[in-house]
Amino acid sequence: MEERRAWIPARDGVRLALRLWLPEELPAPVVLEANPYRMDDLTASYAGEYERLCREGGLAVARLDVRGTGSSGGMAADEYTQDEHDDIVQTIAWLAAQDWSNGRVGMFGTSWSGFNSLQVACLQPPALGAICAIYASDDRYTDDVHYMGGILKAVDLVDWELYMAACNALPPVPAVAGEGWRDEWAGRLEQEPWLLGWLARQRDGAYWRHGSLRPGYDRISCPTLLVGGWADGYRNNTLRTFAALRCERRLLVGPWSHMSQATSLPGPHLDLVPELVRWFGRWLRDDENGLDGEPPIRVFVRRSTRPAPDLAVVEGEWRFEPGWPLERSRTVVLRPSGKGLDVVPVEGDLGTAAWISCAGKLPWGQPDDQRSDDARSLVYDWEPLAEELELLGHARVELVVTSSEPVAFLSVRLCDVFPDGTSALVTRGVLNLAHRDSSSEPEPLDPGTATPVSVELEATSWVLPPGHRLRLALAGADWPNTWPPPRAAALTVDRSSVTLSLPVVDGPAAIRETPRFSPPPPPDTSGEDSDDPVVWRLERDVLGRETRVVTGYGWAYEGPYGARIRERYDGTVGVSPHEPGRAWARGTARYEIAWPEATVATEARLELRSDADAYHVAVDVVAEEVGDAPEGFGRRERRYERTIPRDLQ
Numbered sequence: 064m065e066e067r068r069a070w071i072p073a074r075d076g077v078r079l080a081l082r083l084w085l086p087e088e089l090p091a092p093v094v095l096e097a098n099p100y101r102m103d104d105l106t107a108s109y110a111g112e113y114e115r116l117c118r119e120g121g122l123a124v125a126r127l128d129v130r131g132t133g134s135s136g137g138m139a140a141d142e143y144t145q146d147e148h149d150d151i152v153q154t155i156a157w158l159a160a161q162d163w164s165n166g167r168v169g170m171f172g173t174s175w176s177g178f179n180s181l182q183v184a185c186l187q188p189p190a191l192g193a194i195c196a197i198y199a200s201d202d203r204y205t206d207d208v209h210y211m212g213g214i215l216k217a218v219d220l221v222d223w224e225l226y227m228a229a230c231n232a233l234p235p236v237p238a239v240a241g242e243g244w245r246d247e248w249a250g251r252l253e254q255e256p257w258l259l260g261w262l263a264r265q266r267d268g269a270y271w272r273h274g275s276l277r278p279g280y281d282r283i284s285c286p287t288l289l290v291g292g293w294a295d296g297y298r299n300n301t302l303r304t305f306a307a308l309r310c311e312r313r314l315l316v317g318p319w320s321h322m323s324q325a326t327s328l329p330g331p332h333l334d335l336v337p338e339l340v341r342w343f344g345r346w347l348r349d350d351e352n353g354l355d356g357e358p359p360i361r362v363f364v365r366r367s368t369r370p371a372p373d374l375a376v377v378e379g380e381w382r383f384e385p386g387w388p389l390e391r392s393r394t395v396v397l398r399p400s401g402k403g404l405d406v407v408p409v410e411g412d413l414g415t416a417a418w419i420s421c422a423g424k425l426p427w428g429q430p431d432d433q434r435s436d437d438a439r440s441l442v443y444d445w446e447p448l449a450e451e452l453e454l455l456g457h458a459r460v461e462l463v464v465t466s467s468e469p470v471a472f473l474s475v476r477l478c479d480v481f482p483d484g485t486s487a488l489v490t491r492g493v494l495n496l497a498h499r500d501s502s503s504e505p506e507p508l509d510p511g512t513a514t515p516v517s518v519e520l521e522a523t524s525w526v527l528p529p530g531h532r533l534r535l536a537l538a539g540a541d542w543p544n545t546w547p548p549p550r551a552a553a554l555t556v557d558r559s560s561v562t563l564s565l566p567v568v569d570g571p572a573a574i575r576e577t578p579r580f581s582p583p584p585p586p587d588t589s590g591e592d593s594d595d596p597v598v599w600r601l602e603r604d605v606l607g608r609e610t611r612v613v614t615g616y617g618w619a620y621e622g623p624y625g626a627r628i629r630e631r632y633d634g635t636v637g638v639s640p641h642e643p644g645r646a647w648a649r650g651t652a653r654y655e656i657a658w659p660e661a662t663v664a665t666e667a668r669l670e671l672r673s674d675a676d677a678y679h680v681a682v683d684v685v686a687e688e689v690g691d692a693p694e695g696f697g698r699r700e701r702r703y704e705r706t707i708p709r710d711l712q
Contacts, residue, residue: 064117068239071154073130073137079150080134080239084110084117084124090165092192092347093123093158094339096172097151097179099132099139099227103236104622104656105630111587112336120340122347123164127154129179131254132231134239136247138254139231142175143182143203143274151179152188159190167347171195171339174297174321177290178203182274185282193346195339197290198321200297201280201304204271204502208296209261211420212518213498213505214472215546215678215712218419218612220258220671221634221650222427228256228667229652232686234696237660238624245696248663248686255703256667256682265710267502280307286346287312288338292319293365293377294329294429296421298522302456305360306387313342313354314387316524317363318377321423325583328422329377329429331363333580360384361578364453366526367479370487372418372428372599379526383574391570392456397533397563399443407441407464407473407554409539411547411643412610415601417476417488420521420544426599426614433478433486433536440536441556443563444480452527456566458490458520460535463560465514468552469507470711471496474541475518477563478534479527486534490523493541497711505711513557535563540643543612543636547643549675549709594618595631611637627657634669644675655689662689663696678707 071079113124131139170180177199200206234248291301319327344350366378416436497505598615617631634650655664688696
């Protein structure tokens, strides 16, 4: 195996940094990953996977820092820009033209690089022969970290949305970029934090449709492998996109959160590298590896498991499926007994047991026992099951709701209640009722008027055993997963209107054979010498009438080019239980990198508070070169302040 560096000259003269891993046998097919997470320091550990793809799979591997990030030049104006797409298309053409390449290129990656694999596939560059999108979304508005059900995400504000502001302010790696790295660094500080633009775009529209596969799935023609996880925030992309694509496609859905399939909380685990080698070998090298004869879907069927925020393994088993939707699937409709108007509690801090909709590395853990939230919700229980019940797909709740306010939210949770009362979250959904008919043209509710509403819950797999019961829990907030509503509306539901439609799977599996996977490799902790404390704490200020969630995590490690790196993230979100419009988020993300040439640090600080009418936000971005060198960068700070009206939010 040979490692190389290369520079891709973009059409406007910007230099794009590329690293290459070339196998011994050439020419070879090429697989490309492109993201902003800095291949030469923050995510240098990804090289272990690239080396395995190269050595074990005979694939040439390319890693690209997207423009304005890491060692690449230019400005990082936003996520998934047209410039980014154009740069990747140009990079694919460059890779296909090299004498060590067989002219066929694939794209792959997790999260951001899964997103842009789908996005670039829509552009159909001639040399792109296949993609693998891992934990990726088909819809940037409804299924990303910004909005959910037409409601602003809350605790995400003090995590990814904030740390990208600090990450984008880091300079290029001096040993890679050369003498002009400080000038490049200064230019990066002229770019305002992305989250300000996201806060201003509260409706769906052209901005969010750019980079979204939905609804134009027919734009993808190359073979596509989708990898998803039931605990991951992009789970809806799995079944929905597989059903809509018309290209050659495969789907692998496991129990995982937004983590490696080899280490995820929860497991069970597997080694994804052999799956990638097999996929790209078939479509970029015409390997006869048996892939064509296998069923297109491999799914981990989750079975009832007692909840825990750090759950290690979920019960269940792997299964093949011949396609989607399943022929043996049917919709079962349940209705609560009785009639009358039921009150939906609207309390700003309701939802802490369900936590965040995208689990990952702690403190972004999994749902806990739901009983504390159930006790404060409108709950409908059904009788204990006489026989096993399997759910696979999207449940839906339809009801007629009346609100005293023009803007109100509805949180819906479907739970598995154990005989001893333990309540495990099966799936959830949340809806800004002003978005009941459209997220691009929302309309306020007519206060006092009964209004039909339909809420689709997130895709799920779950098998309930006999003796367990289903519970439907309704509330007026889903905090801190999403921002609380502007006011505590009086919210009522006509019980006779409530229908719960369940995606029920009947009978034995259509395919008796069971999928088999390679076991995960031992975890690689080389270079990581310390872990800062992980903080996940719920605080109730009784006299202050405020509830707070406090988070924190970080670590220190070594990187290439003699780097010593430290990352730290701390955040708090708070809300008044009885005045939900009074909510806030405060966080800090900090990076410090010590190279032989210089020691640099960046920090992003967020202060966001809301009232019933507006979001008031301030973001400070600090960059400094630590030390007294006369030619040094010094310390520079930019502050961005906005008051952004709540647009039916």
